[in-house]
Amino acid sequence: MIGLNLDELQALAESYLSPKAQIQLQELLIKNxxxxxxxxxxxxxxxxLAQVDQLNILKTRARYTLNIFKNKQ
Structure with a gap:
């Protein structure tokens, strides 16, 4: 993830769906x-669900990049 600093990578690695989207997802999963x-x-x-998948991919890439930075120090 080129172009992001450590703070930005950390924020991305810890991101979640918005509370509103999370509630909606839970309600729809129950109805489903x-x-x-x-x-x-x-x-x-x-x-x-596609948003969750994409968010998880981005979070994984951010964590991977953070690990590379930490191992270089």
């Missing part, structure tokens, strides 16, 4: 387990 999602809710759940 009850087989009670509308078509629009299914699309929203898919979008939120």
């Amino acid at each position: 387990s009850e087989h009670d999602l509308s078509h629009d809710e299914t699309k929203t759940l898919d979008r939120l």
Whole structure:
């Protein structure tokens, strides 16, 4: 992750979904387990899960880059 300083990498490595998105995700997951999602809710759940996946990839890359920096010191 070129161009980010250590503080930015640390912030990225510790980032989460917004509280509003996290609540919405939890509610949709519950409805999904009850087989009670509308078509629009299914699309929203898919979008939120894709965001979680992308966030996890970025967090992993940030942690990996932080480890490289720490091992060089």
